[in-house]
Amino acid sequence: MAAKQLAVVTGASTGIGLELARCCAEAGFDLVLAANESAIEDAAIDLRKLGVSVEAVETDLATTEGVDMLCAAVGERPIEALLANAGIGLGKAFLDQEFARIRCVIDTNITGTLYLIHRAGNQMLRRNSGRILITGSIAGFMPGSFQAVYNATKAFLDSFSFALREELRDSGVTVTCLMPGATETEFFRRADMMDTKVGTEKKDDAHEVAKAGFDAMLRGDSNIVTGLKNKIQTTIASITPNEMLARQHRKMAEPGTAKS
Template sequence: MPANQLAVVTGASTGIGLELARCCAQVGLNLVIAADEPAIERVAVDLRRLGGSVEPVETDLATTEGVDKLCAAVEDRPIDALLANAGVGLGKAFLDQDFGRIRHVVDTNITGTLYLIHRIGNEMLRHKSRRILITGSIAGFTPGSFQAVYNASKAFLDSFSFALREELRDSGVTVTCLMPGATDTKFFRRAEMMDTKVGTEPKHGAYEVAKAGFHAMLRGEADIVTGLKNKIQTTVANITPNEMVAKQHRKMAEPGTAKT
């Protein structure tokens, strides 16, 4: 992508989103970055050192008002790349979870993401050579016992990205789905999963994951699963009965499975 084009990155205050924003800045893209916490202001200061303009927007993308606030910050500037990364997780058994937090997962990962892509995607259709990156997950291949709502939300996004890509096939707008596995971010701590095996085991670095997704987006690829282990895991999940996969996931995500 030529320098000075505009990219919008959501969930950019930490983790994969922060590193996706860094990838954009490193190639000279101007940025509008969004997150639901004040740390997004500090991130903007850091990214500006790479040379481009960076506008931070603190907003809750789980709400239509929050998405509208982000779009208002963009104003009438054409968006060349949308990196829809905002998402939250939630561990523990479904019936033990607070329903407000359950709904927040759905509203952030699914509803807010759909609304943002619907708004910006319609603007992108007016132009050519536009790119959308959606952060899905290999979790979408697995019935996620003790992460049931989160995994289901990622299954939705994985599926949606392929469908949208086909609908836009001849439009000049490409859709790429980044499907990482467990990544070294604040995700598991925020999801209250630090007493689980998956929460405490070694993970891929966020920058390596983001870089792979960013370059897959630039190439216009349909999807990318990062890491050999994750590629094997998705292949196995596709041919294993769902009941068995859910049992295997319990061993990773059930509270109390962390090694001591």
């Protein structure tokens, strides 16, 4: 029997990452999952019920050592799909944040993500085959007052994905950027944003977001903005002055804006 294709999914213990892994499993991919918490083992147990091989790696993807650990678990197996989803947020004003937490957001969302894509992407390029899905965000379209570092990291990823896609044009390796809006996950609780409007209002469904991103990756699309409201928001953002966008974002993310 031919071996199943392998998908690597990061940040796969909960939320969009877990649902991306579920989409892969339902499509018949074997999985290597990674996250920085023990819940990744529970995710693996659940996904094995779908009849695929699932290996869980608990590792800190904010570090090069953590990425190396994930790559060692993959070994020489060809990665057909890399779903680079690991990411964390951080609320409150920039100068009120602990710099260690700021650094962790940057190292997780950007440095670790790029290192993993560099390693897996080179493997794909040697085979002239592979798919890369990067979880960006519509947050990358606007200056994120009271979420400044997170939005900036997503702006970086959104931009990077289009540049990498062009570099790999006609190589057999595709790059797709998933750009969700606020989604029902653990993100806002972990980012300490449950006293904000965006943290407490109704959000998009994680499985629907993941399925849209997974399907776009399989099609080889350049990007997918999920949800009509988010599509409208990004269109408006493209013609709105940054100063105004920053002021609007404040109304969503400033502590104390949650509805009582």
